[in-house]
Amino acid sequence: MDKLKIGIYWAAACGGCDCSLLEVNEQILDVAAGADILLWPCATDAKYDDLRGYSDRELDIVLFNGAIRTEENRDMAQLIRAKTKRLVAYGACAHTGGVIGLANLSTRAEIFTTVFGAEKEWPQALSNQAGHQLHLPAFLDHLTPLSDVVDVDYVIPGCPPPRKIVSEFFSALLAGDLPEPGAVFAAEKNLCDECEREREHTQITHILRVHEASPDPEKCLLDQGFLCMGPATRGGCGAVCPNANMPCTGCAGAPADVSDQGTAMLNTLASLVGTGAEGEDQIEGENAILEQIDDVIGTFYRYAAAKSLFGRRYREQHGQTN
Amino acid sequence: MNEKSGFEPKIVAFLCKWTTYAAADLCGVSRMPYPPNISIIRVNCTGEITADMILSAFEDGVDGILIGGCRPGHCRYEDSNLKGSNRVYLLKRALKEFGLNPERIREVGIAGAQGLIFQRAVEKFTADIRALGPSPVTDHA
Ligand code: SF4
Numbered sequence: 001m002d003k004l005k006i007g008i009y010w011a012a013a014c015g016g017c018d019c020s021l022l023e024v025n026e027q028i029l030d031v032a033a034g035a036d037i038l039l040w041p042c043a044t045d046a047k048y049d050d051l052r053g054y055s056d057r058e059l060d061i062v063l064f065n066g067a068i069r070t071e072e073n074r075d076m077a078q079l080i081r082a083k084t085k086r087l088v089a090y091g092a093c094a095h096t097g098g099v100i101g102l103a104n105l106s107t108r109a110e111i112f113t114t115v116f117g118a119e120k121e122w123p124q125a126l127s128n129q130a131g132h133q134l135h136l137p138a139f140l141d142h143l144t145p146l147s148d149v150v151d152v153d154y155v156i157p158g159c160p161p162p163r164k165i166v167s168e169f170f171s172a173l174l175a176g177d178l179p180e181p182g183a184v185f186a187a188e189k190n191l192c193d194e195c196e197r198e199r200e201h202t203q204i205t206h207i208l209r210v211h212e213a214s215p216d217p218e219k220c221l222l223d224q225g226f227l228c229m230g231p232a233t234r235g236g237c238g239a240v241c242p243n244a245n246m247p248c249t250g251c252a253g254a255p256a257d258v259s260d261q262g263t264a265m266l267n268t269l270a271s272l273v274g275t276g277a278e279g280e281d282q283i284e285g286e287n288a289i290l291e292q293i294d295d296v297i298g299t300f301y302r303y304a305a306a307k308s309l310f311g312r313r314y315r316e317q318h319g320q321t322n
Numbered sequence: 323m324n325e326k327s328g329f330e331p332k333i334v335a336f337l338c339k340w341t342t343y344a345a346a347d348l349c350g351v352s353r354m355p356y357p358p359n360i361s362i363i364r365v366n367c368t369g370e371i372t373a374d375m376i377l378s379a380f381e382d383g384v385d386g387i388l389i390g391g392c393r394p395g396h397c398r399y400e401d402s403n404l405k406g407s408n409r410v411y412l413l414k415r416a417l418k419e420f421g422l423n424p425e426r427i428r429e430v431g432i433a434g435a436q437g438l439i440f441q442r443a444v445e446k447f448t449a450d451i452r453a454l455g456p457s458p459v460t461d462h463a
């Protein structure tokens with residue numbers, strides 16, 4: 001059989017997803033034996049022009065990590081989509097916008113002001129530098145997941161995707177045994193379904209952050225007041241974080257039957273808090289517990305703010321999006 | 323403010339069938355008019371209203387959401403309305419961070435016999451939303 005032609009690309013990413021590919025250890029040698037890597041900016045020096053030179057759908061599959069933040073990210077997503085038969089959203093940023101999707105809580109102008117200061121200091125897409133014209137990719141108004149700009153065939157979720165899932169994916173790829181497009185390389189159900197901690201469904205009487213107390217290693221973290229995103233997060237990772245005594249932060253996105261991860265968790269948590277009080281006192285007591293959550297969006301939408309039902313910052317006073 | 327004066331807000335009211343919906347009904351049969359801006363959705367209990375339902379309503383272009391149910395401690399389904407209130411509390415905090423004024427959601431507890439109070443609550447909420455202007459989400463398809 002001919003060797004597979006594959007590509008790996010990063011858009012608005014941190015580099016963690018590229019590293020995670022190597023976590024499969026010696027299996028990477030099988031990948032190298034079974035596939036030619038035609039594009040991998042992190043590790044090879046193939047140029048964009050090389051990619052442009054391939055015929056349409058010439059590559060078999062491309063793993064795309066990172067979100068769409070700049071014009072370059074978007075244009076490359078479109079070019080790659082044209083050159084590959086199958087496209088994989090690899091990691092939380094490509095899948096749901098990721099941690100950097102939280103930037104959608106600020107407008108482009110706010111971000112530039114924070115980073116570059118006064119408007120005259122902002123980088124321009126087109127400028128003249130020492131007699132040469134410099135073209136920088138424009139910074140888009142909002143960050144989006146990959147699937148907002150091109151069709152995606154598979155999702156490998158996680159931040160970064162866990163070794164077990166990456167390894168299963170490579171095995172399937174090399175065996176010519178990939179599932180039908182649309183598949184997500186993870187469980188259908190939520191993380192609680194595979195987590196072995198004991199769940200008692202007790203009332204949550206206070207919210208704890210991990211630096212404030214050591215969790216009991218046997219009991220459900222949420223029962224103990226640690227905000228574990230397990231109920232609203234897709235399983236499949238093997239519950240690595242709860243097993244390490246850390247609450248799930250939600251990197252795999254929503255389970256198959258849930259449309260919005262943040263609201264799903266918010267609905268769940270709202271029902272779990274309780275003080276034992278009733279009537280008017282009850283509502284005050286429960287709101288006081290919920291008030292202990294410092295960062296509502298950063299907790300419920302840590303990876304999926306850009307994919308949430310809203311997904312971006314609105315501006316009341318102008319009556320329009322910004 | 324001028325440009326807002328011609329603005330007629332679209333308001334969705336989720337009303338518990340045991341109390342506030344009955345109050346709305348009473349307004350109807352007693353011919354007590356209230357602003358036509360509200361579309362009423364009858365629910366079994368305000369505890370049924372999820373954060374997704376509220377967000378979807380905003381996505382569909384609603385400018386304000388009124389939630390009317392039993393008073394605390396009087397819900398037919400134990401403390402279900404309070405769990406609903408907890409959701410609204412958290413959602414309002416989330417909406418604020420997304421740049422939406424949390425005042426666009428209001429909760430009221432109005433008993434079935436309080437038609438007049440319902441009428442006033444709708445008038446007040448409509449006026450308040452009119453003053454806020456159109457929802458910034460409206461132009462986001
Ligand atoms: S998904 Fe996580 S590891 Fe991958 S690029 Fe985004 S932030 Fe980095």
Ligand code: SF4
Binds near residue numbers: 220223
């Ligand atoms: S909430 Fe977290 S700790 Fe509890 S069962 Fe679910 S995944 Fe495990």
Ligand code: FES
Binds near residue numbers: 368397
């Ligand atoms: S039954 Fe009326 S709010 Fe629950």
